[in-house]
Amino acid sequence: MKKKKVVIQFVEAGMGHIVTAEAIAECLEKKYSDKLEIIRDYVFRDSQDPDLINYEKFSINEVRKANKNKFHLRLQLLMMKIFGARFTLKLSYSTVFKKVRNKLIKHMASQNADMFISTYFMTLHSGVVGKSKKKLNATIVAYNPDHNTHGWWDKKADLFITNNPNATTEAIKIRKMSPDNVATVNFIARQIVLDTNESKAYYRKKYNIPSSKLVVVIADGAYAAARLEEYTDALIQSNKEFTLIPICGKNEKLYQKYCDLKDKTKSNITLIPMPFIAEAPELYKAADVFVTKAGPNAITDCVFMETPILTNFYSGEIEKTSNTLFTETYKCGVYEPNTKKAVELLEKWTIDRTELNEFAKNTTVLNKHKNGAEEIADIIANKLLN
Numbered sequence: 604m605k606k607k608k609v610v611i612q613f614v615e616a617g618m619g620h621i622v623t624a625e626a627i628a629e630c631l632e633k634k635y636s637d638k639l640e641i642i643r644d645y646v647f648r649d650s651q652d653p654d655l656i657n658y659e660k661f662s663i664n665e666v667r668k669a670n671k672n673k674f675h676l677r678l679q680l681l682m683m684k685i686f687g688a689r690f691t692l693k694l695s696y697s698t699v700f701k702k703v704r705n706k707l708i709k710h711m712a713s714q715n716a717d718m719f720i721s722t723y724f725m726t727l728h729s730g731v732v733g734k735s736k737k738k739l740n741a742t743i744v745a746y747n748p749d750h751n752t753h754g755w756w757d758k759k760a761d762l763f764i765t766n767n768p769n770a771t772t773e774a775i776k777i778r779k780m781s782p783d784n785v786a787t788v789n790f791i792a793r794q795i796v797l798d799t800n801e802s803k804a805y806y807r808k809k810y811n812i813p814s815s816k817l818v819v820v821i822a823d824g825a826y827a828a829a830r831l832e833e834y835t836d837a838l839i840q841s842n843k844e845f846t847l848i849p850i851c852g853k854n855e856k857l858y859q860k861y862c863d864l865k866d867k868t869k870s871n872i873t874l875i876p877m878p879f880i881a882e883a884p885e886l887y888k889a890a891d892v893f894v895t896k897a898g899p900n901a902i903t904d905c906v907f908m909e910t911p912i913l914t915n916f917y918s919g920e921i922e923k924t925s926n927t928l929f930t931e932t933y934k935c936g937v938y939e940p941n942t943k944k945a946v947e948l949l950e951k952w953t954i955d956r957t958e959l960n961e962f963a964k965n966t967t968v969l970n971k972h973k974n975g976a977e978e979i980a981d982i983i984a985n986k987l988l989n
Contacts, residue, residue, distance in 0.1 A: 606640040607987045610716040613645045614723040616662035619900035623748040623976075624722045626793040630980035638988060642714070646726060650710060658703045662725075688754020688778075696728055708733035711741075718742040718987060724755045731757045742986065746979060748791070749899050751924040752778055762986065766790050766975055767928070786982060788975035790903050796971055799884045799908065806889035813873050816844040817953045820890040820910075822883070822901060823852065830916050830942070832857055834894055837946050839868055843953040846873040848886060853879050884908055892936075892952065892959060894945070897926035907971035911962035912936030915945055934965045 611628045614620050624643075631641045647659035696704045707729045711719060718741055721727045733739040744762045752765060752774040764786045765771045771787045774780045799806075807814050819838065823831040835849045851858035861876035868874045877886065883901075887893055888908040895901050897917040902925055905912055913936055917923045930938045939945040952959050 606638060607717040608640045608642065608715065609718045609720065609983065609987070610642045610644050610711075610714055612719060612721045612723070612726045613643060614647060614662070614721075614726055615659060616723060617666045617898065619748045619898065620722045622793055622900055623746060623791050624720070626791045626974075626976040627720060627722075627746060627979050629794050630974070630976040631983065634977070634980050635984045635988075639984065642716070644714070646707060646710065650706075652706055654703050655706055655710075658700065658725075689758075692724075692728060692755050692757070696725070696732075700725075704729050704732065708736075708738055712738050716741050718744060718983065720744045720746065720983070722746050722748050724753075724757070727760055728755075728757045731759045735759070744983070746791075747774075749921045749924070750928050751921060753921060754778060760784060762786065762982070764788055764979060764982070769924075769928075788978040788982075789973045790907075790969065790971075791975040791979075792904075792907055792971040793976075795882060796884045796904055796907050797974065799882075799888055801888070803889055806885045810875070810886065810889060812848070812875065812889050813846050816846045816871075816873060817949070817956075818846045818848070818889060818891045819894055819949060820848045820850065820886050820892075821894045822850040823896050823898075823916075830896065832860075833942055834915065834945065835861065837942055838949065839864070839872055839874065841946060841950060842869075842871060843950045844871050845949070845953065846875065848875045848877060848890070850877045850880065850883060850886065891956070892949065894949075897922040897929075897938075899925040902929050903969075906933070906935050906966045906969050909963055909966045911959050911966065913945060913948065914938045915940055915942070933968065934962065936962050 609631065611624050613624045628641055628643055631639060647655045711730060711733055719730050721730065727745040730739065730743040734743055742761045745756065745760045746764045747756060747770060750767055750770060752770045758778050758780045762784055763774055763780055765774060766788060768787055771785055774785050775782050812818055821831050821834055831849055835847060838845055838847055849861055858876055858878045861874060865874050865876060884904050887905040887910050890910050892911050892913055893905040894913045894915060897914045902912060906929060912929060914926050914930060917926045926938055929935045939948060
């Protein structure tokens with residue numbers, strides 16, 4: 604029999620959309636490659652079409668702006684509340700981005716797929732519109748990598764998958780999605796997360812990280828555009844014993860800055876700057892505490908490593924929800940937006956780790972081996988093969 608064709612759409616607008624798409628692709632290949640043809644489609648960057656390539660660049664820049672300024676995203680969300688999420692969704696993609704949407708639908712139609720899986724609201728919307736105009740004859744599926752369901756997720760998806768019951772409730776009761784078309788799975792873990800099973804000591808040895816000091820990993824997501832530099836610079840001035848590992852992501856300028864400072868810090872500070880690294884979960888596991896903005900996927904990956912978090916920033920309602928979920932509901936760490944107070948807290952933990960140990964204990968309620976990506980693979984196979 605001819606295999607059913609599943610296209611998984613990869614979009615970079617922050618790395619969360621990419622890593623969750625990869626996790627789904629990995630599980631589908633692992634469990635169902637004998638029955639399904641799985642295609643990874645980097646829909647914008649590999650298109651060779653200037654309009655589609657520029658749209659992804661625009662999306663990346665929007666993420667960077669939101670990480671630098673809370674009010675950038677809040678203004679957009681305010682407009683959604685005033686005029687309605689559905690109206691602003693349709694207006695944006697019927698006017699400003701109409702050409703991009705139409706080109707994307709044409710590209711999707713050329714793939715003759717049985718199913719499209721998206722982790723980004725714009726590709727989901729294009730699929731829904733393409734199907735409504737009878738340009739696509741495929742099942743349109745979305746996985747929402749965030750911890751809430753904002754209004755730009757198109758409610759007419761054939762299947763909408765969330766990673767927690769609160770997001771599901773929001774999808775059904777507030778976004779008015781059909782309950783029959785909404786499913787809930789556990790948090791998603793990529794293969795690199797599943798494979799990171801060694802001890803803290805093992806990963807500290809691998810990366811030459813001293814264990815005699817409090818190990819603080821600092822990250823802001825792929826672009827290091829939020830508060831990584833501010834916090835790293837503040838901690839470098841401390842008189843306490845720290846090993847600082849700023850993960851500078853794709854921000855090469857920032858990475859070079861800390862490489863130049865590496866051998867110039869005081870003896871109580873060990874500075875180990877890192878660029879973008881696929882094995883970031885290994886560094887999360889090596890850490891005593893992970894300092895980050897409230898990015899949904901970085902927090903989830905870190906908590907799977909059973910490492911406490913200190914969040915210092917969130918860019919809008921999506922990240923605010925993630926922040927609340929992990930610092931207040933699960934109590935895996937603490938939110939402290941004030942730099943001075945956060946440094947004082949970290950300095951306190953160099954002496955007394957009782958609070959950190961409690962946070963670490965709370966992370967163990969989340970089981971990375973109950974993998975949402977595997978659940979999604981089973982749901983997809985059941986939908987296509989039965």
